[in-house]
Amino acid sequence: MGPGPSDVHPRVLSAMSRPTIGHLDPAFVSMMDETKEGLQYIFKTENELTMPVSAPGSAGMETCFANLVEPGEKVVVCINGVFGMRMKENITRFGGEAIVVEDNWGEAVSADKLDEALTENPEASIVAFVHAETSTGALSDAKKLCTIARNHGCLTIVDAVTSLGGVELRVDEWEIDAVYSGSQKCLSAMPGISPISFSDRAIKKLSSRKTHVTSWFLDLSLVMGYWGKGANRTYHHTAPVNTLYGLHESLVMIKEEGIENSWDRHQKNHIILRDGLEKMGINFLVKVEDRLPQLNTVIIPDGIDDVSSRSKLLNDYNLEIGAGLGAYAGKVWRIGLMGYASRNENIALCLLALSDVLGIQK
Amino acid sequence: MGPGPSDVHPRVLSAMSRPTIGHLDPAFVSMMDETKEGLQYIFKTENELTMPVSAPGSAGMETCFANLVEPGEKVVVCINGVFGMRMKENITRFGGEAIVVEDNWGEAVSADKLDEALTENPEASIVAFVHAETSTGALSDAKKLCTIARNHGCLTIVDAVTSLGGVELRVDEWEIDAVYSGSQKCLSAMPGISPISFSDRAIKKLSSRKTHVTSWFLDLSLVMGYWGKGANRTYHHTAPVNTLYGLHESLVMIKEEGIENSWDRHQKNHIILRDGLEKMGINFLVKVEDRLPQLNTVIIPDGIDDVSSRSKLLNDYNLEIGAGLGAYAGKVWRIGLMGYASRNENIALCLLALSDVLGIQK
Numbered sequence: 001m002g003p004g005p006s007d008v009h010p011r012v013l014s015a016m017s018r019p020t021i022g023h024l025d026p027a028f029v030s031m032m033d034e035t036k037e038g039l040q041y042i043f044k045t046e047n048e049l050t051m052p053v054s055a056p057g058s059a060g061m062e063t064c065f066a067n068l069v070e071p072g073e074k075v076v077v078c079i080n081g082v083f084g085m086r087m088k089e090n091i092t093r094f095g096g097e098a099i100v101v102e103d104n105w106g107e108a109v110s111a112d113k114l115d116e117a118l119t120e121n122p123e124a125s126i127v128a129f130v131h132a133e134t135s136t137g138a139l140s141d142a143k144k145l146c147t148i149a150r151n152h153g154c155l156t157i158v159d160a161v162t163s164l165g166g167v168e169l170r171v172d173e174w175e176i177d178a179v180y181s182g183s184q185k186c187l188s189a190m191p192g193i194s195p196i197s198f199s200d201r202a203i204k205k206l207s208s209r210k211t212h213v214t215s216w217f218l219d220l221s222l223v224m225g226y227w228g229k230g231a232n233r234t235y236h237h238t239a240p241v242n243t244l245y246g247l248h249e250s251l252v253m254i255k256e257e258g259i260e261n262s263w264d265r266h267q268k269n270h271i272i273l274r275d276g277l278e279k280m281g282i283n284f285l286v287k288v289e290d291r292l293p294q295l296n297t298v299i300i301p302d303g304i305d306d307v308s309s310r311s312k313l314l315n316d317y318n319l320e321i322g323a324g325l326g327a328y329a330g331k332v333w334r335i336g337l338m339g340y341a342s343r344n345e346n347i348a349l350c351l352l353a354l355s356d357v358l359g360i361q362k
Numbered sequence: 363m364g365p366g367p368s369d370v371h372p373r374v375l376s377a378m379s380r381p382t383i384g385h386l387d388p389a390f391v392s393m394m395d396e397t398k399e400g401l402q403y404i405f406k407t408e409n410e411l412t413m414p415v416s417a418p419g420s421a422g423m424e425t426c427f428a429n430l431v432e433p434g435e436k437v438v439v440c441i442n443g444v445f446g447m448r449m450k451e452n453i454t455r456f457g458g459e460a461i462v463v464e465d466n467w468g469e470a471v472s473a474d475k476l477d478e479a480l481t482e483n484p485e486a487s488i489v490a491f492v493h494a495e496t497s498t499g500a501l502s503d504a505k506k507l508c509t510i511a512r513n514h515g516c517l518t519i520v521d522a523v524t525s526l527g528g529v530e531l532r533v534d535e536w537e538i539d540a541v542y543s544g545s546q547k548c549l550s551a552m553p554g555i556s557p558i559s560f561s562d563r564a565i566k567k568l569s570s571r572k573t574h575v576t577s578w579f580l581d582l583s584l585v586m587g588y589w590g591k592g593a594n595r596t597y598h599h600t601a602p603v604n605t606l607y608g609l610h611e612s613l614v615m616i617k618e619e620g621i622e623n624s625w626d627r628h629q630k631n632h633i634i635l636r637d638g639l640e641k642m643g644i645n646f647l648v649k650v651e652d653r654l655p656q657l658n659t660v661i662i663p664d665g666i667d668d669v670s671s672r673s674k675l676l677n678d679y680n681l682e683i684g685a686g687l688g689a690y691a692g693k694v695w696r697i698g699l700m701g702y703a704s705r706n707e708n709i710a711l712c713l714l715a716l717s718d719v720l721g722i723q724k
Contacts, residue, residue: 005603008382016604017379020370020552022682054554055417055579058599062579089578184600190382192416192554192602214576216451217417217424237420238546240554241367242378243605320384 001350002322003134003295004162005184005191006338008246012189015249016242023239031248032227032239038251039195042164042187042259043179045171049198049220051227052247053180054240057161060180060194062090063218064157065128068178068202070211071095074124076117076154078102078109078145082135082325083159087128094214099124105133105326106297108290109140111148118152127154132163134185135325137297137334138286139167143174150175155202161185164195165254166266166294166338177202183243186266186294188339189250192243250339266293269342273335276351280360285332294342296335297324301358306330309357317353363712364684365496365657366524367546367553368700370608374551377611378604385601393610394589394601400613401557404526404549404621405541407533411560411582413589414609415542416602419523422542422556424452425580426519427490430540430564432573433457436486438479438516440464440471442502443495444687445521453490456576461486467495467688468659470652471502473510480514489516494525496547497687499659499696500648501529505536512537517564523547526557527616528628528656528700539564545605548628548656550701551612554605612701628655631704635697638713642722647694656704658697659686663720668692671719679715 001007021028039050053060065087069075073096077088080103091098101117103110109129118124127149131142142158149156155177163169165186171179177199184191198206198220206220213219217237225234254262270293274284277298285297300306306323310333313319322334335350363369383390401412415422427449431437435458439450442465453460463479465472471491480486489511493504504520511518517539525531527548533541539561546553560568560582568582575581579599587596616624632655636646639660647659662668668685672695675681684696697712 002384005382005384005600008604013379013381013604017375019375020367020546022364022367023553025676025682055421056599056602059417059421059579062577066577086578093574093576093578182600184382190602190604191385191600192605212455214455215424215428216448216455217421237418238367238544238553240418240552240602240605242370242375242552242608243554243602246604314387320387 001336001341001346002320003334003336004182004338006188006336007341008190009188009250009253009340011253012246012249016190016246018242018245020241023241024233024235028241029233031244035244035248035251038248038255039197042251042254043171043197044169044173045197047171047197047199048229049203049224051196052244053194053196053218054237055194056192057180057182057194059218060182060196061086061159062215063196063220064178064180065090065094066213066215066218067206067220068126068155068157069094069096070209072097073126074099074121075126075128076101076114076121076124078114078129080107080109080136080138081105081130081133083130083133083161087130087159105328106136106138106285108138109145111141111144114145115148118148118154125154126157128157130159131169132160132167132292132295134162134295136286137292137295138290139292142169142176146174146176155205162292162295165259165262167292168263171197183247183250186339187250188253190243190246193240193247266337266342269337269347270296273337273347273350276347280355280358294336294338296337297332298335299332304358312357313353317349319349319353363698363703363708364682365696365698366544366700368698369550369703370552371550371612371615371702373615374608374611378552378608380604380607382603385603386595386597390603391595393606397606397610397613400610400617401559404613404616405533405559406531406535407559409533409559409561410591411565411586413558414606415556415558415580416599417556418554419542419544419556421580422544422558423448423521424577425558425582426540426542427452427456428575428577428580429568429582430488430517430519431456431458432571435459435488436461436483437488437490438463438476438483438486440476440491442469442471442498442500443467443492444497445492445495445523449490449492449521467690468498468500468647470500471507473503473506476507477510480510480516487516488519490519492521493531494522494529494654494657496524496657498648499654499657500652501654504531504538508536508538517567524654524657527621527624529654530625533559545609545612548701549612550615552605552608555602555609628699628704631699631709632658635699635709635712638709642717642720656698656700658699659694660697661694666720674719675715679711681711681715
């Protein structure tokens with residue numbers, strides 16, 4: 001119950017242990033098509049370029065920046081936690097100029113500040129922000145931020161690592177141009193693979209690049225030879241076959257549940273956990289309207305030691321919760337209710353274990 | 363029985379389906395240490411920087427070039443197949459200048475040509491070559507090539523994707539500076555992860571870089587905060603936990619067998635397959651002394667159709683063998699005897715199925 005990897009569903013674990021077949025086997029190619037459809041379903045998009053990058057979420061992030069940012073380009077990046085900072089690092093490494101919009105950690109990205117920054121920098125061409133900040137548990141209004149970006153003629157790159165499957169996300173309706181996520185958060189799957197989706201506007205930008213994408217491994221013009229349309233798949237790199245079995249199974253399961261039902265389940269379980277925590281006198285870091293249901297960041301009560309408490313949870317209850325990061329190290333805990341981990345038994349265990357650790361009489 | 367992914371051992375498949383734990387869990391951190399030791403054992407190295415990159419072999423290749431090549435640097439690259447070409451692509455994308463030493467596909471890299479190229483280009487600082495060319499089945503003399511490179515004051519980057527575990531490879535004794543491999547060839551593990559090892563000389567070069575590594579995800583100065591020495595692991599990216607369970611299990615198995623015994627088994631089984639194929643009148647592409655035991659590239663007999671024969675093998679015998687690449691497309695087959703696939707039952711099945719496809723009377 002940390003900030004991810006979250007509990008992997010037994011069906012996903014079982015799927016991963018199926019015999020490995022070739023990455024160009026017709027049976028595998030069919031499964032790739034189903035995987036693309038499943039990703040389109042959960043992203044709420046019809047983008048043709050919707051596929052999993054063969055590496056963790058950080059590589060999904062890098063795929064977006066490596067392909068869309070050219071040297072000298074101005075990119076507005078909103079930072080309200082660790083992953084906004086990582087976005088900035090990506091921009092500068094690929095030769096872009098990062099214009100930073102800063103908000104306090106634990107707060108949502110400010111739409112007004114973004115609008116101001118874009119007004120002051122009319123030559124900016126891309127806006128990047130994190131939908132759900134895993135480092136703080138804050139949710140930003142992706143729809144509004146994308147509208148502002150579009151009004152200023154910018155493409156958008158959105159980090160949906162922790163949001164996908166856990167809260168509302170509508171790639172087409174919100175006109176997001178490039179989005180990346182992770183498998184190990186609200187999809188109940190193993191870590192190691194990163195779903196992405198690119199709009200036609202983003203693809204147009206790719207095809208008009210003046211420079212080569214630096215990374216051969218993440219160059220979408222090559223990767224799409226393997227993941228693109230039709231049965232004629234060209235070898236690019238060896239796909240992580242078993243990990244893709246796992247992702248496929250998790251997508252089948254979300255389809256069975258219904259993506260909107262998945263969002264609702266995360267919200268409902270968050271309320272149960274929140275009520276229990278508040279009864280123990282534990283307060284949340286993030287204000288109600290910006291709170292992520294799948295990642296509950298709470299303030300460690302006075303007099304309680306962070307490290308020894310988390311060790312006791314792990315050793316006595318086999319329960320992992322997340323530490324605070326940056327200025328919040330030692331001051332907050334991050335309790336994940338993501339994917340398969342977002343269920344009643346986990347909430348009950350967490351509340352009981354915490355009451356023990358905090359020395360609360362039941 | 364293609365060029366990889368090869369058969370994954372049932373113990374590895376089973377290991378992958380263990381419950382996912384956190385990438386900073388003390389139990390996982392211990393497993394990471396064992397994984398590093400296991401990789402040192404099979405690479406025959408004491409290099410401290412020996413670890414798996416969280417992505418397929420192509421990303422392992424990119425890790426070596428992204429970290430070691432700086433813009434403007436001259437790199438001699440030996441090309442005798444697809445993967446030498448991919449190395450060249452890496453060099454130029456990271457701003458290096460590639461000096462190409464070309465050999466015919468299906469032949470080993472020529473030591474004399476390398477020596478000449480280095481004599482003509484005294485300012486070259488790195489030599490890159492493929493130990494075992496997966497596209498053709500040719501083995502090059504890595505020991506000799508590294509000696510030549512060192513005599514000219516160059517570091518070496520060696521592709522050991524198909525060689526590791528299948529033929530002799532001695533990173534320390536041969537003084538290889540950077541080596542990358544894949545999990546899905548002779549290690550009997552699932553695809554998706556890439557073991558690498560860097561010598562102290564290579565690390566010295568890393569620490570004297572004038573420019574940032576372009577890739578944040580593959581920047582070893584950051585990755586080693588997570589994979590480095592001691593219990594104090596710093597989060598960099600979320601490790602592919604279950605895939606690492608699989609790799610760990612495969613390393614345990616190779617340790618049980620003994621790495622030299624693994625090389626011997628690949629050689630012994632190659633001889634059995636070779637004798638059977640030659641009895642059917644099938645000839646090898648690569649001359650005897652340069653032949654990879656784990657990847658048998660054979661010439662498709664006259665009058666036999668490539669695609670329909672491989673389809674029949676797949677549909678009637680559940681047997682995949684590899685197609686030829688480049689100029690050899692439609693002209694050769696690549697029969698893998700890698701890792702767990704290098705065993706008697708497979709050889710028997712392959713010989714029987716091929717004799718059926720070729721219409722040979724038994």
